[in-house]
Amino acid sequence: MPYWYIASLILTAGLAAAGWGGPAAGAAIAAAALLAVSVVMSIALLVPINNRSATWTADDHPDDWREQQQRWDRLHYARVAVIVAAFVLTLVAATAG
Template structure:
């Protein structure tokens, strides 16, 4: 059962990291290069779509990592899992406090109705997102370390 939990946790966290990495380094750079109207519409739709899914994915990843920590407690894997969980908790807090407010505003913007500083707000979101991606990549690596160490 512990092996299954380790695989599920690594898979869920890994897929989340892949989506967020893609948003940071593929999708949003493309959106910034589009004409303003297309960029606004694309980012708004992406924000709505991912804004519905990502809270469950982030919290689910955190819960799975906490469960992996509990199951691995007393083994060398527990430290890696615990630190991964702390990093994922930081990413959740960072999302709620810093990124979600910008995302919620941007999902309402249209080519006809947006603030003058829309591009600066999007770039601020992107910078914060880069930091969040670095945090969740580190958490993912630690989940993998915990999963493989626990299996030994």
């Protein structure tokens, strides 16, 4: 999934470059920044939790496994909110320019 996030970031950065100096540039830059945040969140915060939980079994798991899964859920919801905001800004940039 981070590949799609990176591709979206590249396309949004291209939109910002194409509209540089125009009325849509600010929205496109903000969208690109939010997409960059989503990539960092995915790689730095969510993937490590996924990697740890992939090794858990019903008999062998840490005592705080529920807390770790709840943390992943919270971070995932935050990432989705960031991505939705980024795509709304991309839509604004694409229609305003």
